[in-house]
Amino acid sequence: MNLSDQLIQFLLSGFATGSIYALIGLGFSIIYNATGIINFAQGEFVMLGGMVTVFFLTSLHIPLPAAILGAVAITTFVGLLFERLAIRPIRKATPINLVIITIGGSILIRGLAMLIWGKDTHAIPGFSGEEPIMIGNASLLPQHLWIFGMTTLAIIASKVFFNYTISGKAMRACAFNPRAASLIGIDVKRMVLFSFVISSAMGSVAGFIIAPLTMTSYDVGIMLGLKGFCAAIIGGMSSGLGTVLGGIILGVLESLGAGLISSGYKDAVAFIILLLILFIRPQGIFKRAESERV
Amino acid sequence: MKRELVKYLLLVAAAVSMPYFFSDGYMMNVLVFVGINTMLAVALNLLLGFAGQISLGHAGFFGLGAYISGVLTATHQVNPWLAMLIAAIAVSFLAFLIGFPILKLKGHYLAMATLGLGIIIYIVFNEAVDITGGPSGLSGIPNLALGSLVFDNDVKNYCLVWTFTIVTILLAVNLAHSRIGRALRAIHDSEVAARVMGVNVRLLKVQIFALSAFISAVAGSLYAHVMTFAAPASFGFHFSVELVTMVIIGGLGSIYGSLFGATLLTLLPELLRTFQDYDIIIYGLILILVTMFMPGGLVQGIPSLLGALLPKKKEGRG
Amino acid sequence: MLAIQGITQVFGGLTALDDVTFTINRNDITGVIGPNGAGKTTLFNIISGIYTPTTGTISLDGRNITKFPPERLAAFGMVRTFQNIELFGQMTVLENVMVGLHTKSRCGIISCAFKMPWHLHEERRIRETAHTWLRFCGIDELADTTAANLPFGKGRLLEIARALALEPQIIFMDEPAAGLNSRETMGLADLIRKIRDRGITVVLVEHDMELVMDVCDRILVLNLGKKLAEGTPREIQENPAVIAAYLGEG
Numbered sequence: 001m002n003l004s005d006q007l008i009q010f011l012l013s014g015f016a017t018g019s020i021y022a023l024i025g026l027g028f029s030i031i032y033n034a035t036g037i038i039n040f041a042q043g044e045f046v047m048l049g050g051m052v053t054v055f056f057l058t059s060l061h062i063p064l065p066a067a068i069l070g071a072v073a074i075t076t077f078v079g080l081l082f083e084r085l086a087i088r089p090i091r092k093a094t095p096i097n098l099v100i101i102t103i104g105g106s107i108l109i110r111g112l113a114m115l116i117w118g119k120d121t122h123a124i125p126g127f128s129g130e131e132p133i134m135i136g137n138a139s140l141l142p143q144h145l146w147i148f149g150m151t152t153l154a155i156i157a158s159k160v161f162f163n164y165t166i167s168g169k170a171m172r173a174c175a176f177n178p179r180a181a182s183l184i185g186i187d188v189k190r191m192v193l194f195s196f197v198i199s200s201a202m203g204s205v206a207g208f209i210i211a212p213l214t215m216t217s218y219d220v221g222i223m224l225g226l227k228g229f230c231a232a233i234i235g236g237m238s239s240g241l242g243t244v245l246g247g248i249i250l251g252v253l254e255s256l257g258a259g260l261i262s263s264g265y266k267d268a269v270a271f272i273i274l275l276l277i278l279f280i281r282p283q284g285i286f287k288r289a290e291s292e293r294v
Numbered sequence: 295m296k297r298e299l300v301k302y303l304l305l306v307a308a309a310v311s312m313p314y315f316f317s318d319g320y321m322m323n324v325l326v327f328v329g330i331n332t333m334l335a336v337a338l339n340l341l342l343g344f345a346g347q348i349s350l351g352h353a354g355f356f357g358l359g360a361y362i363s364g365v366l367t368a369t370h371q372v373n374p375w376l377a378m379l380i381a382a383i384a385v386s387f388l389a390f391l392i393g394f395p396i397l398k399l400k401g402h403y404l405a406m407a408t409l410g411l412g413i414i415i416y417i418v419f420n421e422a423v424d425i426t427g428g429p430s431g432l433s434g435i436p437n438l439a440l441g442s443l444v445f446d447n448d449v450k451n452y453c454l455v456w457t458f459t460i461v462t463i464l465l466a467v468n469l470a471h472s473r474i475g476r477a478l479r480a481i482h483d484s485e486v487a488a489r490v491m492g493v494n495v496r497l498l499k500v501q502i503f504a505l506s507a508f509i510s511a512v513a514g515s516l517y518a519h520v521m522t523f524a525a526p527a528s529f530g531f532h533f534s535v536e537l538v539t540m541v542i543i544g545g546l547g548s549i550y551g552s553l554f555g556a557t558l559l560t561l562l563p564e565l566l567r568t569f570q571d572y573d574i575i576i577y578g579l580i581l582i583l584v585t586m587f588m589p590g591g592l593v594q595g596i597p598s599l600l601g602a603l604l605p606k607k608k609e610g611r612g
Numbered sequence: 613m614l615a616i617q618g619i620t621q622v623f624g625g626l627t628a629l630d631d632v633t634f635t636i637n638r639n640d641i642t643g644v645i646g647p648n649g650a651g652k653t654t655l656f657n658i659i660s661g662i663y664t665p666t667t668g669t670i671s672l673d674g675r676n677i678t679k680f681p682p683e684r685l686a687a688f689g690m691v692r693t694f695q696n697i698e699l700f701g702q703m704t705v706l707e708n709v710m711v712g713l714h715t716k717s718r719c720g721i722i723s724c725a726f727k728m729p730w731h732l733h734e735e736r737r738i739r740e741t742a743h744t745w746l747r748f749c750g751i752d753e754l755a756d757t758t759a760a761n762l763p764f765g766k767g768r769l770l771e772i773a774r775a776l777a778l779e780p781q782i783i784f785m786d787e788p789a790a791g792l793n794s795r796e797t798m799g800l801a802d803l804i805r806k807i808r809d810r811g812i813t814v815v816l817v818e819h820d821m822e823l824v825m826d827v828c829d830r831i832l833v834l835n836l837g838k839k840l841a842e843g844t845p846r847e848i849q850e851n852p853a854v855i856a857a858y859l860g861e862g
Contacts, residue, residue, distance in 0.1 A: 038402035086582055095401030096348050097585050100542060103350075103535060104581030111575030222531060226413070229406060264421040271410040271417075278407045279395040465725040472724035472731065473710070473717050473738065480700045480711045487698035490660060492686030492715035492778060501721055547702075 005137035010255045012135070016144040016213070018251020019151035023206035024228025025235065025243040026158060027199035032237050033175035034195035037098050041082060041106035043225015044113075045200040048075040049207020050216035051113055054122040064127065072204045078109065079200025083193050106221065113218040121217040124208070143212045150209050154202060155244060162240075167194060223267060227254075230274040236284020245286065298467060301550065305463065309456045313449055322448035326520060328560045329455035330513050333462045335540040335552035337509035340466060342538070343547035344475060345502050346482035347397060348405045350534045351412025355507040357419060357529025358385045359514025361426055364435040364524045369425075374438045378515040382508050389507030393500035412534050419526035431525030438519045451520045458516060462509055466549045478502060479547065532574070539577050542584050545591025554593055613638040613813065614659075614782060619668035621654055628654045629665070630837040636782070641804060641814040643824040645848075646834035647857060652817040653695060655834070656786050660692040661685045672781075686715055689781035693771040693788060695817075701760035705751065705770055708759050709742040712777030716741070742777060749773040749803060765796045769803070776807065783807065785816040789823050801827050825849065833857070 024046055031039045052074050056067035086105050090097065127146050132139035162168040173181040174191045182188045206224070207216070214220070231250050235242030250270055258266035277285065316322055338352050362381035366372040372380070396407050419426050426432055437446045438454060445454045469475050480488040481495055489495050518524045540559050544551025563573045588595025614636040621629040629651045636642050644652050657663045659670060661682040669678045672688060680688070700708050717738055719731045746752040749769045754762065762770060768788060775783050788804075789797045797820060804827050808814050818824045824831060825845045833840040833848060835857045841848055848854055 038406065040405075086586070090586055096342070096346065097589070099348055099402055099405045100538065100585045101582050103538070104578045104585065106578075107532075107535060107574050108578030108582065111572060111578055115572060115575065226406075226409070230410075233406075262421070265417060268414050268417045268421075271414045274410045275396075275407055275414075278399055278403060278410075282399065282403065468727050469721065469725045472735065473714060473719060474721055474724045476703065476707055476711050477714055479703055479707075483700040483702055484698040486662065486682070487694065487700065488711065489682040490686060490692055491711050491774065492683050493711070494683045505721060 002137075006259065007256075008136065009138040010259045011252055012138055012140055012144070014252035014255030015248060016147045016251070017210075017255065018231075018248035019147050019244075020206050020210045020224070020247070021227045021231040021250050022244040022247025023151055023154055023202055024224055025231030025247050026155070027202045027206075028229050028232040029235070029237045029243050030158075030202070031195045031199045032232070034171055035087075035192050037087070037102065038229070039196075039199065040099065040102040040225070041109060042199060042203055042228060043221035043223070044106045044109040045075050045079060045203030045221075046207040046210075046224045046228070047110070047113060047216065047218065047221035048078060049204030050124070050211035050220065051117055051122070051207075051218065052204075053208040053211060054124055054216060055117060057124060058122070068208050071208055072201055075204035075207070076197055076201045079196045079203075080193065082109075082200075083196035087192070087196070088189065106225075110218055110221060117218060119218060121215045122211075123215045124211040126212045127209075141213070143209070147209050147213075150205060151244075154205055158198070158202070159240065161198075167191075171195065226274075227270045230270045230277075233274060233277050233282075234285055236286055238284070238286070242284060242286045246284070298471070302464060302467065305550075305553070306460060309460055312456075313452060319448040322452045324560065324564050326448065326451050326455050328557050329452070329459040330517050330520075331537075331540065331556035331560050332459050332553050333513040333516075334510055334537050335544065335556040336462055336466045336549055337506040337513070338537050339541045339544070339547065339549065339552045340469070340478075340502055340509075341506045342541050343545070343552075344470065344478040344482065345499055347499055347503070348401075348538070349408040349503075349506070350405050350531070350538065351408035351410075351415070352506070352510055352537050353529045353531070353533035354412035354415035355385050355389065355510040356514040356517070356533070357524075357526070358388070358415060359511030360518040360524045360529070361419060361432065361514075362511070363515035364432045364518040365425055367436050367519075368432060368434045374436055374519055378438075378512060378519075381515045382511040385511035385514075386504040386508035390500060390504040393503040394496070397496070397499045397503060409531065409534070412531060416526060416530050419529060426524075426526070429526055431523055433523045435518050435522045435524065437522065438516075445519070455516055455520065458512065462512075463549060463553065470547075470549060474498070482547075535581075536577060539581055542581060543592050545593050545595075546589075548591060548593060551591050551593045555591070558592075613673055615671045616655075616659070617669045617671070619655070619658060619665045619670070621651075621658060621663065622666045628837055629658070629834075631668075632834070632837075632839050634832050634839065634842055636813060636815055637830070638813055639808060639811060640829040641808050641816070641827050643828035643831045643845075644815065644817045644834065645819075645821070645824055645831060646840070649836070650834040651837040652834055653786060656692065656784055656817055660690065660784060686778055686780075689778070690784070691775040691778045691780040691782075692784035693768075693775055693786055695786040695790060697764075697767045697771050699759040699762070699767055699770060699774075701758070703759055704755065705746065705757050705759055705762065706739070706742055706755040708770055709745050709774050709777050710738050712745070712774035713738045713741055715778055745773045745777045748776065748806070750799075764791050765793070768792065768796075768800070772803065772807075776812075780812060782813040782815060785814065785818075787817055787819060789818055789820040797823055 024042060027042050028038065031037055049071050052071035053067050056062045056070050057064065082105050086101050090101060126141060126143045128142040132141055162172055170186045171191045171194060173186055174188050178188050227250060231247035232243045234246030234249055250273060253273065254266055254269045257269040312325060334352065334356055338349060341347050341349055359381045362384055363377045366377035366380060367374050399407050420429050437444050439445065445451050477488065477493045477498055480493060485495055536559060540555035541552055543558060544555030584592065616632060616634055619629055619632045632655065644655065646652055658665045661680050664679055669676055671677060677685060700711060717734050719734055723731045743752055746755055749772055751766055751769050751773065754766060759770060789800055792800060801823055804814055828845055831845055831848045832842050833854050840857055841851045841854050
């Protein structure tokens with residue numbers, strides 16, 4: 001393979017992992033926009049999406065589509081439970097308290113996953129086999145196509161939800177101004193619950209579609225979660241195109257970094273980008289700085 | 295002020311008497327780690343409890359202290375005491391530089407940024423194999439020594455570590471009761487009012503961040519020389535969360551609370567041997583429950599919880 | 613001594629202040645009044661360095677201080693109180709005032725941690741001075757109370773004591789009488805005069821007309837972000853534009 005073929009290969013695989021980061025990032029920004037919380041447990045929803053699918057497939061021998069549906073349902077239920085038990089009752093919600101509670105939630109979920117399923121790494125077979133598709137000299141797995149497809153679908157679904165349904169519009173209103181939203185009769189608490197439900201569902205989708213590519217285990221949530229957050233930060237915490245682009249930029253940079261520099265430092269790329277963005281342009285790279293009224 | 299002195303003398307007396315109670319090496323060894331974790335928890339509490347700034351990357355500073363000290367002594371034969379000093383100064387200098395951009399961030403963003411910083415440091419420990427030995431660790435780190443007294447067994451290490459721990463607590467308590475401590479608590483309560491009172495909030499936060507990193511690096515250096523070994527696994531995200539848990543349990547802004555939190559969280563896994571790796575579940579529960587129901591930490595929380603549960607005798611009707 | 617030149621502040625598309633110009637004379641008690649939404653608090657936030665104005669300059673004795681942050685203004689002797697009192701709730705009353713002496717003390721982290729002799733000396737001095745200011749404001753008996761537990765009126769006094777501890781040239785008070793009963797308001801008027809008698813320039817934003825007319829030497833009237841009038845209490849009371857603005861609101 002010459003350099004340009006290699007580059008295309010890196011771009012393709014970067015695009016695929018980037019789509020996953022975008023999905024996870026959307027989960028972050030949906031909750032952030034509805035509540036102002038950065039949910040450190042977001043990565044655990046991704047882990048659950050993969051692990052529950054594995055569990056249904058291998059232990060209960062349920063066919064893949066049903067296993068996936070089950071995984072999404074269970075993860076969403078965990079998200080709902082988390083909001084009801086840990087987020088809603090908290091009285092003095094300073095940012096530090098919320099950070100600590102969501103971190104507590106994340107290690108609790110992770111610990112329980114370890115308790116139930118052990119520490120082994122599991123694989124899910126590709127949804128449509130493992131036969132690579134050749135594009136020029138670069139190869140693409142069928143799973144990559146699944147990833148592109150599902151990500152596009154998820155993004156379109158969220159777009160439709162936020163722009164064309166009453167609940168979606170209500171959630172946008174809450175994000176814009178929770179007080180005003182509650183004054184016009186929107187149930188803000190329900191919208192917060194909704195945001196957790198949607199994010200956990202979205203996280204679980206990311207979890208089960210990436211599992212065939214990267215394997216899954218109880219502790220994949222930390223890294224995937226953080227990278228999803230990084231995607232959301234690049235995109236300025238928007239719950240739309242910004243985060244998607246952020247995810248893809250991150251995925252491609254990471255893949256290029258891994259291929260051209262060193263695979264060991266691949267994970268560091270995301271965090272260096274994260275710090276640089278936070279230091280230089282905390283509003284993301286697509287948004288203009290807004291004059292904020294203190 | 296008198297009460298502070300009494301508390302402190304009690305602590306010193308307890309620390310001095312420990313070797314007489316526990317003659318076996320195992321308990322002494324555990325107490326060495328209690329001491330190191332106390333230093334770390336106090337360091338983090340200065341930042342989290344007093345200045346109200348979270349850090350999820352403190353295990354990184356701890357690890358840098360351990361590795362800088364370890365590499366200098368094991369690979370370059372530098373005197374261990376000098377290595378400790380170099381490590382502490384280098385790490386606090388790094389924290390000072392990175393503190394300016396990082397502490398401009400608030401709340402969730404600060405948490406994410408410090409977490410990212412911690413993970414970058416962790417990745418470097420793993421990947422810079424030529425320097426750090428990679429995932430399998432760095433061995434052959436010499437013990438500290440004073441003349442012919444080499445700190446090479448559990449009791450000696452206990453004395454060494456707890457000397458540092460007790461000095462750290464004293465300095466932290468002094469700081470808490472000074473103009474710096476007041477300014478920090480002021481930032482916590484109302485940042486805008488603190489600024490109006492002429493407190494240079496930005497600089498002070500960065501200074502405390504650097505001080506906190508300094509203490510963490512000293513603890514790391516002690517750890518390296520006591521263990522004569524350092525591996526990345528001890529300095530990951532998990533340990534940063536454990537440190538935050540210690541501070542939360544002990545109560546934000548309470549120095550002796552941090553001592554309590556560190557003691558509890560170091561002893562807990564030892565006492566509950568059967569739990570092994572599952573202590574992580576307990577930490578998660580503790581973090582959630584204490585933050586939700588006992589914002590002052592267990593030290594304040596349990597008595598007030600009991601007070602609320604027990605029937606109040608003096609308050610009658612009418 | 614303090615010259616405010618052409619201050620304009622725009623938030624998004626909203627002009628909160630429009631080309632406001634006036635000067636504050638040394639050792640005067642100046643009142644800033646105006647109907648709700650006139651831009652009084654915005655003006656205060658700009659002068660005290662919390663906002664930077666869109667255009668315009670502020671100068672103190674000829675020095676341009678427009679872009680100075682609050683902590684720097686404190687070093688030049690400018691201090692303020694807040695409309696919704698901003699005390700350090702977890703600290704005692706005495707400690708609150710001791711924070712006010714932050715700029716009057718020098719010890720750094722190292723000398724504080726090691727309890728250097730000069731630190732102990734300084735600490736004693738800070739403590740005594742803080743008590744002096746508490747006595748000045750008549751709340752010394754509350755020195756060991758936690759600030760969050762203070763009744764509202766005492767909290768106001770503590771905020772003033774804390775601000776005075778900086779030994780400012782100018783003190784800005786944002787609605788100091790809000791939430792006070794009439795007896796407390798009278799006490800406040802006396803305190804404001806006492807502060808002026810120590811050579812400190814006082815500027816207050818206030819809704820309580822009686823208090824303003826009673827204590828102020830000069831009054832600035834803002835309406836809808838613009839300067840409506842400026843003058844002595846008597847001139848303001850007789851100014852037809854001011855009367856119209858207030859009647860129009862009521």
